[in-house]
Amino acid sequence: MxxxxxxxxxxxxxxxxxxxxxxxxxxxxxxxxxxxxxxxxxxxxxxxxxxxxxxxxxxxxxxxxxxxxxxxxxxxxxxxxxxxxxxxxxxxxxxxxxxxxxxxxxxxxxxxxxxxxxxxxxxxxxFFAIGMSEPDSGSDLAAVRTRATQVEGGWNISGTKVWTSNAHQTNYLIALARTSAKEEDRHAGMTQFVVDLSRPGVSVRPIYNLYGGHDFNEVVLDGYFAADDMVLGGVGMGWKMVTGELAFERSGPDRFLSxxxxxxxxxxxxxxxxxxxxxxxxxxxxxxxxxxxxxxxxxxxxxxxxxx
Ligand SMILES: Cc1cc2nc3c(=O)[nH]c(=O)nc-3n(C[C@H](O)[C@H](O)[C@H](O)COP(=O)(O)OP(=O)(O)OC[C@H]3O[C@@H](n4cnc5c(N)ncnc54)[C@H](O)[C@@H]3O)c2cc1C
Structure with a gap:
């Protein structure tokens, strides 16, 4: 133990x-x-x-x-x-x-x-937003369907992210995408990319909460080009990267001092x-x-x- x-x-x-x-x-x-x-x-x-x-x-x-x-x-x-x-x-x-x-x-x-x-x-x-969750991939993050396909000099990314807090006001997000087909190990074949929200191929749509407030968004990537040097941690390392990132999210005083x-x-x-x-x-x-x-x-x- x-x-x-x-x-x-x-x-x-x-x-x-x-x-x-x-x-x-x-x-x-x-x-x-x-x-x-x-x-x-x-x-x-x-x-x-x-x-x-x-x-x-x-x-x-x-x-x-x-x-x-x-x-x-x-x-x-x-x-x-x-x-x-x-x-x-x-x-x-x-x-x-x-x-x-x-x-x-x-x-x-x-x-x-x-x-x-x-x-x-x-x-x-x-400023940054977090691009992990998707319409059918919340708690089960390994089910992400956003797809990045290799092209000359980088990657073409398409898919939809959801619950993306503040993406309508931030400059970037880090997106988790699938870079190879699902294998037996469902945590393999994913990669993190830095996405510049001011560039073409990305649109941010509001999701209003029950009070009419606007924190959440849906972020649609449609053929967004990410250069090779905007990959984080190497191709296929996405699962290790997101779990490491979440450790930083949960260990500070944010939650109890809120x-x-x-x-x-x-x-x-x-x-x-x-x-x-x-x-x-x-x-x-x-x-x-x-x-x-x-x-x-x-x-x-x-x-x-x-x-x-
Ligand atoms: C305030 C807030 C801000 C957020 N901001 C962001 C953000 O900026 N970026 C981002 O990527 N995400 C964000 N999220 C999303 C969040 O972190 C979760 O990924 C998402 O809310 C959970 O997914 P879902 O809503 O699809 O629920 P689901 O995964 O569909 O879960 C629904 C319910 O089913 C239960 N459940 C699911 N799977 C199982 C299982 N196998 N066994 C038993 N029960 C199960 C869950 O516990 C839950 O009660 C945010 C969420 C909140 C609340």
């Missing part, structure tokens, strides 16, 4: 100093009326705020300076993200690119992909003389957050030590 251990992490002095800086920045932006703190703020899309984060060095924090990054530690990055989420800041425009797409490009992209795309992400001007503003608001409404039941519930939520935070900072510590 595998044993999970979440060793406690002591934040180093530079990370503590950075926390004060980020808090000050968020407070100034709120005071200026640039945004109103909200829950689930990592889905609030605000390119101006992202650009300011880029100028302050809060995006691509761990990446090499050569590609616009800042060569900071995983724990410093953690502190910035934690403050942004807890403060309800609108980080949605750059969130996906910073959290996973940029990392995929840095680790598995060509030199052209790295040198042209990563600096834009780090500057808070290059509702932190709600907790603050509940405490404000309940006031300083809570009845026994309210005090109990607030205590329960705070205990959950403290435990999840310890696990999540511990994961950041493991990333820092290279234990992954």
């Amino acid at each position: 595998h044993e999970f251990r979440f060793e406690p992490v002591q934040l180093p002095a530079p990370a503590q100093a950075l926390r004060g800086e980020v808090r000050e920045f968020i407070a100034e932006e709120v005071a200026k009326g640039a945004f109103t703190p909200c829950s689930n703020s990592w889905s609030s899309f605000d390119p101006d705020f992202s650009r300011k984060c880029g100028e302050r060095g809060y995006i691509g924090m761990r990446w090499p300076k050569q590609y616009g990054g800042h060569e900071r530690s995983a724990l410093e990055r953690y502190v910035v993200n934690e403050e942004m989420l807890a403060g309800g800041a609108p980080v949605g425009a750059h969130w996906i690119a910073d959290r996973q797409s940029g990392h995929q490009i840095l680790r598995y992209g060509s030199e052209r992909a790295k040198s042209t795309i990563l600096p834009k992400i780090a500057a808070g001007t290059g 509702t932190f503003q709600l907790l603050l608001e509940s405490i404000r409404v309940i006031g300083v003389q809570p009845d026994a039941r309210s005090a109990n519930e607030i205590g329960r939520f705070v205990a959950h957050i403290a435990t999840l935070r310890r696990m999540s900072t511990s994961v950041a510590g493991m990333l820092e030590r290279g234990a992954w």
